[in-house]
Amino acid sequence: MRVVLADLKGRGGFVNKDTVVGGYGSRFRGFSWTTRWVERARKLYQNVPSIHVAYLAAIFADAGHDVRITHEKAVEGDVALVLSSMVDHRHEVEWAEETKRKFRMPVGFFGAPATHTPELLANHADFLIKGEPEHAVMRMAAGETMTGIVQSPAISNLDTLPFPAWDLFPRGRVRHAIGRSLLAAHSAFPVLSSRSCPEFCTYCPHRITAPYRSRSPENVVAEIEEICRQNNRAYLIFRDPLFTKERDRSMGIAEGIIRKGLPVRFECETRLDDLDKDLIDLLHRAGLATVTFGVEALDPATLKKVGRRPIPPEHQREIVAYCRAKGISTEGFYVLGFLTDTVESIRASIEYSVDLGSTLALYKILTPYPGTPLYKHMKPLITETDPEKFDGYTPTFQHPNLSADDLRYLLAAAYARFYFRPSWGVNYLGLGRWHLSALRRLEAYLQRRHVEHHIAFFGAPGSKANQQ
Numbered sequence: 001m002r003v004v005l006a007d008l009k010g011r012g013g014f015v016n017k018d019t020v021v022g023g024y025g026s027r028f029r030g031f032s033w034t035t036r037w038v039e040r041a042r043k044l045y046q047n048v049p050s051i052h053v054a055y056l057a058a059i060f061a062d063a064g065h066d067v068r069i070t071h072e073k074a075v076e077g078d079v080a081l082v083l084s085s086m087v088d089h090r091h092e093v094e095w096a097e098e099t100k101r102k103f104r105m106p107v108g109f110f111g112a113p114a115t116h117t118p119e120l121l122a123n124h125a126d127f128l129i130k131g132e133p134e135h136a137v138m139r140m141a142a143g144e145t146m147t148g149i150v151q152s153p154a155i156s157n158l159d160t161l162p163f164p165a166w167d168l169f170p171r172g173r174v175r176h177a178i179g180r181s182l183l184a185a186h187s188a189f190p191v192l193s194s195r196s197c198p199e200f201c202t203y204c205p206h207r208i209t210a211p212y213r214s215r216s217p218e219n220v221v222a223e224i225e226e227i228c229r230q231n232n233r234a235y236l237i238f239r240d241p242l243f244t245k246e247r248d249r250s251m252g253i254a255e256g257i258i259r260k261g262l263p264v265r266f267e268c269e270t271r272l273d274d275l276d277k278d279l280i281d282l283l284h285r286a287g288l289a290t291v292t293f294g295v296e297a298l299d300p301a302t303l304k305k306v307g308r309r310p311i312p313p314e315h316q317r318e319i320v321a322y323c324r325a326k327g328i329s330t331e332g333f334y335v336l337g338f339l340t341d342t343v344e345s346i347r348a349s350i351e352y353s354v355d356l357g358s359t360l361a362l363y364k365i366l367t368p369y370p371g372t373p374l375y376k377h378m379k380p381l382i383t384e385t386d387p388e389k390f391d392g393y394t395p396t397f398q399h400p401n402l403s404a405d406d407l408r409y410l411l412a413a414a415y416a417r418f419y420f421r422p423s424w425g426v427n428y429l430g431l432g433r434w435h436l437s438a439l440r441r442l443e444a445y446l447q448r449r450h451v452e453h454h455i456a457f458f459g460a461p462g463s464k465a466n467q468q
């Protein structure tokens, strides 16, 4: 059987699918000078294929089927499977309709929207896979015909899965900046050494499809060896929501890479309280180039309200500084607009993000994603009806203290405050502490301008914060 797997390149802005926001995806569109620059950089250097498509390709290929992977064009085959996202679902639906019309072949969807918002896709699909797709796809590969809603239980022993079949992907899709150097873009390969998350953040879609499971270090290292056999300068992106949740396991992976002398560099996402200096040393020796982590908000009470365990700021500062000293890039994630947030609490989070000194920062607006406990709680407040606007950067609900314009302003202000300052450039380039007094004066001037804009905006009648 010829199987077509569609990992479609998102339309409009910088679109990330698959493992991003638990599979709902995000779309970043520049809306100010700074954010347009960020959008361009992300488009150029964060161009990574879908790991779930690579897993499905491996399952079908191992069973002897002919696999075609497409990022754009409709391709003829016996059946097609489309990776679904919330932010680009209209494009995915159009692709499915065109494929069915042209080639009269059945088309199914898998991914977070197929699982949690099937109503977006059901009228355009011959079947929808609900859950992590591998179980259902193994049955398809063995000859089962799929129709309607297909339940796909999570595979409990992830070591039993084949390794993702990157050799079946068209060349030229993958490109990723390494650490601080935009010039050092390499072939990048996502790796899932664990899936889901054992934490309880009520806004997070990573944990709603299946429970947390992890692979053995031996199995992960064997996959990395396979990638290294096919590519001489591979960069790995561990897409686990919490790569170092099990300290011994992540140490086992690093030790395996070092023992076998695998020539990789990699990045991972984790909580900063799951990192310590000894672990960072070991991961760095194995090739750690970048760590990404959620800070979300500064105020511990805000975090506790959404089920997130706060991490002491002293520990965050210590880990970020230690990474900087070792030449490891860091990127903090922040969420603006928690229901208890005010202008001042968001400003405090933004100032904290600057002060923390990470190499990069990513700010988003709180988004209630279907299937999360927060979505249930916030349902009466949701005002946005277009699912594609649940992109992480668009206000989608009525905030008790802030208007949609306030949130948009604060988001733009966060990017401007973080990226539009000389010390950011110095930090990004790894030039160590900056001493030039002229630069310091310029930075102080920019900060004053930022505060003046802020006071002017929130003093204007359109601001809800002004009416409090």
Ligand code: SF4
Pocket (backbone or CB within 6 Å): 197, 198, 199, 200, 201, 204, 205, 206, 207, 241, 242, 271, 294, 308
């Ligand atoms: S720590 Fe919280 S936000 Fe991060 S992946 Fe886990 S549940 Fe989600």
